[in-house]
Structure formats: C-alpha cells, structure tokens
Amino acid sequence: MxxxxxxxxxxxxxxxxxxxxxxxxxxxxxxxxxxxxxxxxxxxxxxxxxxxxxxxxxxxxxxxxxxxxxxxxxxxxxxxxxxxxxxxxxxxxxxxxxxxxxxxxxxxxxxxxxxxxxxxxxxxxxxxxxxxxxxxxxxxxxxRAFRKWITTQQPFVLAKVGMSLDGKITSAGAYHYITNQLALQRVHQLRQEMDIIMVGANTIIQDNPRLNTRLAQTRLHHPIKVILDSRLRTPPHSKALDERSIVVCLDSAPYYRKQALAKTGAEILIVPPNRQRGKMLFEQLNLSVVLAELGARGYTSILVEGGSYVFTTFINQQAIDEFYIFLAPRLFGAARLPITYALQYDVNFSHPVFEQLGDNMLIRGYVSYHKTR
Amino acid sequence: MxxxxxxxxxxxxxxxxxxxxxxxxxxxxxxxxxxxxxxxxxxxxxxxxxxxxxxxxxxxxxxxxxxxxxxxxxxxxxxxxxxxxxxxxxxxxxxxxxxxxxxxxxxxxxxxxxxxxxxxxxxxxxxxxxxxxxxxxxxxxxxRAFRKWITTQQPFVLAKVGMSLDGKITSAGAYHYITNQLALQRVHQLRQEMDIIMVGANTIIQDNPRLNTRLAQTRLHHPIKVILDSRLRTPPHSKALDERSIVVCLDSAPYYRKQALAKTGAEILIVPPNRQRGKMLFEQLNLSVVLAELGARGYTSILVEGGSYVFTTFINQQAIDEFYIFLAPRLFGAARLPITYALQYDVNFSHPVFEQLGDNMLIRGYVSYHKTR
Structure with missing residues (x-):
C-alpha cells in the first residue's frame, strides 16, 4: 500500500x-x-x-x-x-x-x-x-467484554494458549515456554486488559505461578485470580493465593481444605457440578454458575490460561467466546500434553485473524461450537 | 511499502x-x-x-x-x-x-x-x-531438490499435511477436506512440481485416491506414485496403481500379494526393515534404502502426503527436509487422528514462512530434529 x-x-x-x-x-x-x-x-x-x-x-x-x-x-x-x-x-x-x-x-x-x-x-x-x-x-x-456482560450478566471469556503446531502445550522440558518473547508480551497485554485470570488447579500445583502482569510500563493492572479446583487440591502456600483470588470448588471438597485455603484471604466459591442429559459429571464444575457468580460481582472479562482439563471443560460447556492461539513452529508428537482431551464439540473460528510474531503465529477470533458426530 | x-x-x-x-x-x-x-x-x-x-x-x-x-x-x-x-x-x-x-x-x-x-x-x-x-x-x-539429489543421490522430501489447529488430520466426517480451496490448489501446485507423490497403504485403502495433479492449466505433470506398504495390503484394483507406480514392501510380505500387485503394472520394490540400536522394527520400512533406490532412478523430489503412520515413520527416521502445513481454524480434540503418533524427535522449523490463504494458514519451512528427552 x-x-x-x-x-x-x-x-x-x-x-x-x-x-x-x-x-x-x-x-x-x-x-x-x-x-x-x-x-x-x-x-x-x-x-x-x-x-x-x-x-x-x-x-x-x-x-x-x-x-x-x-x-x-x-x-x-x-x-x-x-x-x-x-x-x-x-x-x-x-x-x-x-x-x-x-x-x-x-x-x-x-x-x-x-x-x-x-x-x-x-x-x-x-x-x-x-x-x-x-x-x-x-x-x-x-x-466486546462490556457488551456480553451488559446483555447477559456473564463475563466475556477469552482463552489463551501457547502450543506447538500439533496442539501440544508442554515440551519435553515440561515447564519451558513453548512460544517466544513476542507471544509472551502479548499475553501480558491481555492480562493488563482483563478483569480475571483463570487457571486450573493442575497449573497451580505444577507451576506455582504468580499470575500477575509483567509489562514495561508503570501503570499496571493485575487481574484477580480465579482457580478452578473441584476438590480443593491447591496448596495453601501457592503464590497466586491472596485477598485478590477466588478458589472455585464443589461442595463435596473436604471441609478442612476449605478452612485452610480461606485462611490465605482467598474467597472460596462453592458451585454445583455440571449436569448433562440429567447425568451429573461429579468432578466437573458447572461453568454457567461460575460465570454468573463472577458477572454478579461486576467482572466483565476472564482470561482463561488452561491447561488441558480446563480447556476441555470450557469447550464441552461451550463457554469460550474468543481464542488467542499462539503457535510455535514445532511438532512434538502424540506423547505430549494436548490442548484438549476428547471434545463433545468441534470448535470453529468464524473470522480468524492471523498475526505473525517473529517465528510464532497468533491466530485469534470468536468461535462457534458444532456437536461432534 | x-x-x-x-x-x-x-x-x-x-x-x-x-x-x-x-x-x-x-x-x-x-x-x-x-x-x-x-x-x-x-x-x-x-x-x-x-x-x-x-x-x-x-x-x-x-x-x-x-x-x-x-x-x-x-x-x-x-x-x-x-x-x-x-x-x-x-x-x-x-x-x-x-x-x-x-x-x-x-x-x-x-x-x-x-x-x-x-x-x-x-x-x-x-x-x-x-x-x-x-x-x-x-x-x-x-x-533445493536438485541440490540435495546431486550432493547425496537421495531425493528431497517435502511433507504436506492439512490439519486443524490442534494437529488433527481427520474431521468427524472422516474424508471431508479439513482445509479450504486455496490450500487444495497449493497442494496441486506442489504435485505439479514434484517427481514423486508418496502415501501410506492406509490412505490407499481408506480413500482410494487417484493421486494425480488437478490444475486449471493445460501442461500438467503427474508425479509417479509410491505407496509405502510393508505387508502389501494395497488392493490390486486401487485407482493409484498403474505403470507409473511403485509399491514398497518388506521381503516378508506375502508372495501371492506381490504377484497380484505386479500384474497391475506397478513395480514392487522390496527394502529391508528399519533397525534402531540393533533392534529391528519389523513393520517399519528402512527409508534410507527407499530414498537411495528412488534417487538412483533419477527422482529428485518426493511429496509425502501422510497419514499419521507415514509421518511418524519419516520423523523418527529424520527423513523429511521441508514441511508444508496447511492449518484450518478449528479445534477437533483428542479423539481424532493426529498428524503423528509418539515421536523420538522434536521437529523444529528453522525459518518458518507464514502465508495466509483465506481463513487457512500455510506454515512452511525446512526442519531440524532434536532427540526428545
């Protein structure tokens, strides 16, 4: 041009x-x-x-x-x-x-x-x-987040994942970053914008991340942290736990764990399990209730940072509005952790936007769900 | 600009x-x-x-x-x-x-x-x-193909795959195309350039493709067809079989199958199995021998069109020089066929080139191999 x-x-x-x-x-x-x-x-x-x-x-x-x-x-x-x-x-x-x-x-x-x-x-x-x-x-x-929240009272859900070309979210060195520095910077820009950062208990247990925003600017916003943890396996000494965090569990989680985690200042939010065709999926949180609870507190947007179990649960409950997928030019093979386990829905991007970030690629867009046959 | x-x-x-x-x-x-x-x-x-x-x-x-x-x-x-x-x-x-x-x-x-x-x-x-x-x-x-052939007497190997963002090569409708028309056209441009198109027996048995070049131009080149088929499971009536095809098998393949396939005009090429650390992998073809045999016949380039078993074998024998990966903006989940099974090597693209093809993305480049830990 x-x-x-x-x-x-x-x-x-x-x-x-x-x-x-x-x-x-x-x-x-x-x-x-x-x-x-x-x-x-x-x-x-x-x-x-x-x-x-x-x-x-x-x-x-x-x-x-x-x-x-x-x-x-x-x-x-x-x-x-x-x-x-x-x-x-x-x-x-x-x-x-x-x-x-x-x-x-x-x-x-x-x-x-x-x-x-x-x-x-x-x-x-x-x-x-x-x-x-x-x-x-x-x-x-x-x-887009405000629009969803004002019309549905539920926060907008953006799922972010960094992975290999064949959809693997861990490399051999397990906790190395798969994607590059440019991708990492974009992730922190997302954190700067979003009300909530959400992860699963496995991420907390394995990586013990701070989940804060790291950018080279003075006016930083740190989203509140929400940990999805049906059985409350999160260790009370985890770095992410403080007064600005919420741990979401089932009522069936052990009482002594609820007490131990509440002492960290974190809120313990109890939600019902997910039901499908009348069948209760005991271990799986009902995400509609999670989103409604967070929306009622005035939070308009959630950045979901995985892992596999969380992404699978979100897709099977059709709860992700937008994906940010950062692709590293590598193949890791079927022995590594995949972005999702088996899905009840195919996920289609409606109008994907591609952005080259050095040797990485960002693919982002709103998604729709189609029942698998 | x-x-x-x-x-x-x-x-x-x-x-x-x-x-x-x-x-x-x-x-x-x-x-x-x-x-x-x-x-x-x-x-x-x-x-x-x-x-x-x-x-x-x-x-x-x-x-x-x-x-x-x-x-x-x-x-x-x-x-x-x-x-x-x-x-x-x-x-x-x-x-x-x-x-x-x-x-x-x-x-x-x-x-x-x-x-x-x-x-x-x-x-x-x-x-x-x-x-x-x-x-x-x-x-x-x-x-690039001529360079490899003239210096090593082996053909250049370009692997082409169309897949979802999470590395799945089949959709629910199994034999639908996953990628779009622009991607398909690029695939046929590749076929126009390459000496050989190579697939595994599973592709022949399941899809029965012609493996010819379909482009809107009059001067078409159809690569010769090479089918990797250790046990000679290829049906003799397969559309790809003719005087311009080679079926590669192990000596252990049944004699009557060799005879039946030879009648179609196809050449039956017998190669030894792959050995690793002295251990023979009985079902796996030794690709070095395959490449040397094809190079000796004057073929300088091979387009490998998968599936999963062929890609896994090629990567584990470090036999792919360049990848063309066509990505469709979808997620299919872990229940679908992956581009590869477990790998002995991580595959890294050295200088990936990204090309947007409508709502699909082509990622291409030379690859290197790194032993997994």
Missing part, C-alpha cells in the same frame, strides 16, 4: 485515534467500557483528546469538553454512543449539547438494550449532525 | 523475473534443475526471456542466446551458474562467450561439487564481468 500522505485526516483516521486513546483505559475502567474521544475544530485540527481512564471517574466526552471549553462548530469523535443517563457521573449528553459542537461521530451504539440509540436520537432532535458506524468493527471489538 | 514506480529495473527485479520464468519448467525438467534466464541490452531493456522447459531439451541460456543472436554489450541474467561441461547438451559456457554479452549475473552457484564455481572462473578469465548471489535465497529455493 502507498504510504499515507500528509493531507487532511479522514473521519476513519480520527476514529482510529480515538480507539488508540480508549485502549489506554485497559484494566482500569471495568465494569465500564473503554471509551476514547477527540475534538476536531472547524479547520479539521484535533484540539483535544481524552479517554475514560478509571471506573467512577469522568467519561471520555466529559473530560474532553471540560478541557476544550466551548468549541463552536467543531466535531466530537467518540468510540461509543455517549450516555444519556445519570450513573456514577452526570450524563455526557447535556454537556455535548451545551458545548457548541455541531457534529458528533460515533463508532458504535450503546450495547445496553435500555439505552441503545437514545442519545443519538436526542442529539439529532437538538439539531446536531450525528454519524454512526465509523470504524464500527474496531469499536465493537473494544467493548 | 510504496508501490514500485515505473523507473529502471534493478538487477533484483530482473532476477525475480528469471525465477518466475524458471518455475514454468516445474514438473518437466527433472532430474535437471529449473533454470530461468533473461537477456538485457545496454539500454536496460529485456530483449529475450527463456527457461529450461524439458529434461534433455536445450538449457535456458542456450535457448535465449540462440533467439537473441549476438547482443553486444548486454547482460545475461541466469538463476543458476551456467554449465561448463557437455551433458545431454553441449556446454552453455561456450555459447555465452561467443554471444557478445559483457556481463553475466548469476543467482547461485552450481551445487554440484565437481563443477561448483568453475564457469564463473572461466567467464571472468575471458574478461566478462560476473556477479553472483542476486536473489540468492530464492534461487537456492528453486533448486
């Missing part, structure tokens, strides 16, 4: 800039959505930029309009439809109407069915020009 | 054109290498193009110089060092010296250790300017 020349920016350029800004709120705004906004004057110059920076703090539009003061005849770009209701903060709609901007360009409508489209109608009634749907796919992707 | 403007072509452009031409010989020149050549006059205009079109026919340089007549002061581009010896045809070197060209640009040197660099020295002694190594990696890739 030809290099962009230094001519006037297009609405798409402005919206992409607003998306960039929005992403700076990653890890700090939930259970609000990430939102970015810019103000462009009549000469087509950006006069102010802003983003929603922390939950409970001012919204992106408010921050920008307060800074810019009155901007007669300008255009406001915002990745998400502005709010028209009083929540933690007063509605942005009023501020826009008072600001003097003549046009509002919106990435995507508010996914909340109660408020969806209302602000657009109010702005138009007030005589402003409103464009909706600029860079819509990217703006939708930005709020 | 900026679009190439319509200025003078660079030597790299000329050599890439010569590589393009060379590839037109794919499937018809073996056991010679593919070679492409162009002649550029003093004004920097291409005045003739040529390629080696069929084994035993004139070489690329001869065809071009015969067509162009004398080209005083021009430059000859050729992907491979011109021959200086009389083989099936008289040496090209003499023709170049007589042609009037002042400069020769060569992609890569003759891999044959006996003639390597000799023509370059002869051209320089005669006062011509010679540049070597323009687009060398691409010119080397063009002759």
């Amino acid at each position: 030809a290099r962009a020349t230094k001519t006037a920016h297009t609405p798409l350029d402005f919206m992409q800039r607003a998306i960039q800004l929005a992403r700076r709120g990653a890890g700090f705004v939930q259970s609000n959505p990430m939102v970015g906004s810019i103000l462009v004057n009549r000469q087509g110059k950006i006069v102010a930029e802003s983003y929603h920076a922390r939950f409970g703090g001012p919204h992106a539009e408010r921050r920008i309009l307060e800074r810019a003061g009155r901007c007669l005849g300008g255009t406001l770009y915002v990745t998400l439809e502005p709010c028209g209701h009083t929540g933690k903060t007063p509605p942005c709609l009023d501020l826009i109407l008072k600001s003097g901007v003549k046009k509002v360009v919106i990435g995507t409508l508010d996914p909340n069915p109660i408020t969806h489209g209302k602000s657009v109608r109010a702005l138009r009634r007030a005589g402003l020009t409103v464009d909706v749907g600029i860079a819509q796919a990217d703006c939708d992707y930005l709020i | 900026a679009r190439a403007t319509k200025t003078a072509h660079t030597p790299l452009d000329f050599m890439q054109r010569a590589i393009q031409l060379a590839r037109r010989g794919a499937g018809f020149v073996q056991s010679n290498p593919m070679v492409g050549s162009i002649l550029v006059n003093r004004q920097g205009k291409i005045v003739a193009e040529s390629y080696h079109a069929r084994f035993g026919g004139p070489h690329a340089e001869r065809r071009i110089l015969e067509r162009a007549g004398r080209c005083l002061g021009g430059t000859l581009y050729v992907t491979l060092e011109p021959c200086g010896h009389t083989g099936k045809t008289p040496p090209c070197l003499d023709l170049i010296l007589k042609s009037g060209v002042k400069k020769v640009v060569i992609g890569t040197l003759d891999p044959n250790p006996i003639t390597h660099g000799k023509s370059v020295r002869a051209l320089r002694r005669a006062g011509l300017t010679v540049d070597v190594g323009i687009a060398q990696a691409d010119c080397d890739y063009l002759i």
Whole structure:
C-alpha cells in the first residue's frame, strides 16, 4: 500500500485515534467500557483528546469538553454512543449539547438494550449532525467484554494458549515456554486488559505461578485470580493465593481444605457440578454458575490460561467466546500434553485473524461450537 | 511499502523475473534443475526471456542466446551458474562467450561439487564481468531438490499435511477436506512440481485416491506414485496403481500379494526393515534404502502426503527436509487422528514462512530434529 500522505485526516483516521486513546483505559475502567474521544475544530485540527481512564471517574466526552471549553462548530469523535443517563457521573449528553459542537461521530451504539440509540436520537432532535458506524468493527471489538456482560450478566471469556503446531502445550522440558518473547508480551497485554485470570488447579500445583502482569510500563493492572479446583487440591502456600483470588470448588471438597485455603484471604466459591442429559459429571464444575457468580460481582472479562482439563471443560460447556492461539513452529508428537482431551464439540473460528510474531503465529477470533458426530 | 514506480529495473527485479520464468519448467525438467534466464541490452531493456522447459531439451541460456543472436554489450541474467561441461547438451559456457554479452549475473552457484564455481572462473578469465548471489535465497529455493539429489543421490522430501489447529488430520466426517480451496490448489501446485507423490497403504485403502495433479492449466505433470506398504495390503484394483507406480514392501510380505500387485503394472520394490540400536522394527520400512533406490532412478523430489503412520515413520527416521502445513481454524480434540503418533524427535522449523490463504494458514519451512528427552 502507498504510504499515507500528509493531507487532511479522514473521519476513519480520527476514529482510529480515538480507539488508540480508549485502549489506554485497559484494566482500569471495568465494569465500564473503554471509551476514547477527540475534538476536531472547524479547520479539521484535533484540539483535544481524552479517554475514560478509571471506573467512577469522568467519561471520555466529559473530560474532553471540560478541557476544550466551548468549541463552536467543531466535531466530537467518540468510540461509543455517549450516555444519556445519570450513573456514577452526570450524563455526557447535556454537556455535548451545551458545548457548541455541531457534529458528533460515533463508532458504535450503546450495547445496553435500555439505552441503545437514545442519545443519538436526542442529539439529532437538538439539531446536531450525528454519524454512526465509523470504524464500527474496531469499536465493537473494544467493548466486546462490556457488551456480553451488559446483555447477559456473564463475563466475556477469552482463552489463551501457547502450543506447538500439533496442539501440544508442554515440551519435553515440561515447564519451558513453548512460544517466544513476542507471544509472551502479548499475553501480558491481555492480562493488563482483563478483569480475571483463570487457571486450573493442575497449573497451580505444577507451576506455582504468580499470575500477575509483567509489562514495561508503570501503570499496571493485575487481574484477580480465579482457580478452578473441584476438590480443593491447591496448596495453601501457592503464590497466586491472596485477598485478590477466588478458589472455585464443589461442595463435596473436604471441609478442612476449605478452612485452610480461606485462611490465605482467598474467597472460596462453592458451585454445583455440571449436569448433562440429567447425568451429573461429579468432578466437573458447572461453568454457567461460575460465570454468573463472577458477572454478579461486576467482572466483565476472564482470561482463561488452561491447561488441558480446563480447556476441555470450557469447550464441552461451550463457554469460550474468543481464542488467542499462539503457535510455535514445532511438532512434538502424540506423547505430549494436548490442548484438549476428547471434545463433545468441534470448535470453529468464524473470522480468524492471523498475526505473525517473529517465528510464532497468533491466530485469534470468536468461535462457534458444532456437536461432534 | 510504496508501490514500485515505473523507473529502471534493478538487477533484483530482473532476477525475480528469471525465477518466475524458471518455475514454468516445474514438473518437466527433472532430474535437471529449473533454470530461468533473461537477456538485457545496454539500454536496460529485456530483449529475450527463456527457461529450461524439458529434461534433455536445450538449457535456458542456450535457448535465449540462440533467439537473441549476438547482443553486444548486454547482460545475461541466469538463476543458476551456467554449465561448463557437455551433458545431454553441449556446454552453455561456450555459447555465452561467443554471444557478445559483457556481463553475466548469476543467482547461485552450481551445487554440484565437481563443477561448483568453475564457469564463473572461466567467464571472468575471458574478461566478462560476473556477479553472483542476486536473489540468492530464492534461487537456492528453486533448486533445493536438485541440490540435495546431486550432493547425496537421495531425493528431497517435502511433507504436506492439512490439519486443524490442534494437529488433527481427520474431521468427524472422516474424508471431508479439513482445509479450504486455496490450500487444495497449493497442494496441486506442489504435485505439479514434484517427481514423486508418496502415501501410506492406509490412505490407499481408506480413500482410494487417484493421486494425480488437478490444475486449471493445460501442461500438467503427474508425479509417479509410491505407496509405502510393508505387508502389501494395497488392493490390486486401487485407482493409484498403474505403470507409473511403485509399491514398497518388506521381503516378508506375502508372495501371492506381490504377484497380484505386479500384474497391475506397478513395480514392487522390496527394502529391508528399519533397525534402531540393533533392534529391528519389523513393520517399519528402512527409508534410507527407499530414498537411495528412488534417487538412483533419477527422482529428485518426493511429496509425502501422510497419514499419521507415514509421518511418524519419516520423523523418527529424520527423513523429511521441508514441511508444508496447511492449518484450518478449528479445534477437533483428542479423539481424532493426529498428524503423528509418539515421536523420538522434536521437529523444529528453522525459518518458518507464514502465508495466509483465506481463513487457512500455510506454515512452511525446512526442519531440524532434536532427540526428545
């Protein structure tokens, strides 16, 4: 493609800039959505930029309009439809109407069915020009977790796995990383964005990871840690256990283990087992209940980091929304640990995105489930 | 990247054109290498193009110089060092010296250790300017099969597999294609280039494929078919069997099966079993012997199309040089047929190349083997 020349920016350029800004709120705004906004004057110059920076703090539009003061005849770009209701903060709609901007360009409508489209109608009634749907796919992707949570009260589930080309998640040296440094950095960017990091008890027992975010930036967000552990096999001295962790188990887990783990400050969350066709799968947690419980606590997104048993359980309960698969260019053969055991569903990526990361490959996308024959 | 403007072509452009031409010989020149050549006059205009079109026919340089007549002061581009010896045809070197060209640009040197660099020295002694190594990696890739065959007398082995992201080569519908149409087309382009297509007896028994080349072009090359079949389980009525096929078996295969299969016109090639640490693996063919036998017949390249048992055998005998792995964005789980069974070696790609083919991904590259612990 030809290099962009230094001519006037297009609405798409402005919206992409607003998306960039929005992403700076990653890890700090939930259970609000990430939102970015810019103000462009009549000469087509950006006069102010802003983003929603922390939950409970001012919204992106408010921050920008307060800074810019009155901007007669300008255009406001915002990745998400502005709010028209009083929540933690007063509605942005009023501020826009008072600001003097003549046009509002919106990435995507508010996914909340109660408020969806209302602000657009109010702005138009007030005589402003409103464009909706600029860079819509990217703006939708930005709020995919919020969208699921606000419409289903369950968190969005992103499963991340690093594996060989033949789907093996451990190498001969068992706990070496299979994938490269670029892949590792992407994983920590995911942790920075997600409310919850979730692993199975086997990962805790074998690797004893901290499950924190390690990135070369000062403003770090560490997701809370959720350990799936039907029988409470997690050792109480595990590094991941603290006041910001939840251990999910069955009621049948030994009482003395519940007591020992509760002392670490971790919450013990008891859920029922999974039932299929009336048959109880005693060892398997009911993930619908797990997701509902976490959603009720205001968590909008979960990063599931495996291993095999956890991925198998999630797929068999159709509970993963999006996959991030990091592939290392290797073959390990059938003697190593696979990404999943036998599945009741085939998993298909609807519109996979491929990104080359040095000699590794990231394949990511939403997935659908198809009953195996 | 900026679009190439319509200025003078660079030597790299000329050599890439010569590589393009060379590839037109794919499937018809073996056991010679593919070679492409162009002649550029003093004004920097291409005045003739040529390629080696069929084994035993004139070489690329001869065809071009015969067509162009004398080209005083021009430059000859050729992907491979011109021959200086009389083989099936008289040496090209003499023709170049007589042609009037002042400069020769060569992609890569003759891999044959006996003639390597000799023509370059002869051209320089005669006062011509010679540049070597323009687009060398691409010119080397063009002759990778010839290079291996001329230096080891064994054919180059390219393994092709289409699979899910978790390394499964069959879907629930068993004999559906897992990968997409673009991947299938690439497979048939591979068949067009390779001397031999090789499969295991299981593939013949289960799928009964024709193993021919299906491409929308008139000049098709069909590789000869080699079936690896220790115990000669291949049914005599299989579509792949004819005078252009070889069935490889152990001496222990039943005599009546040998007779039945020989009647189809296929050659029955008997090889010893594989030995490891003195222990004979009775069912497993000794692939070194297979490759030596096929190399001795003048075949320079083999396309191995699996299944699981064949890939496992090839990897455990470190016999694959290059992999083409076509990935479909799906997960099938552990209950489906894997690309390999347990391996004695990890397989690492040295410099993997990633190509997106719609929603499929091709990962290709040379591989190295590392003993598993």
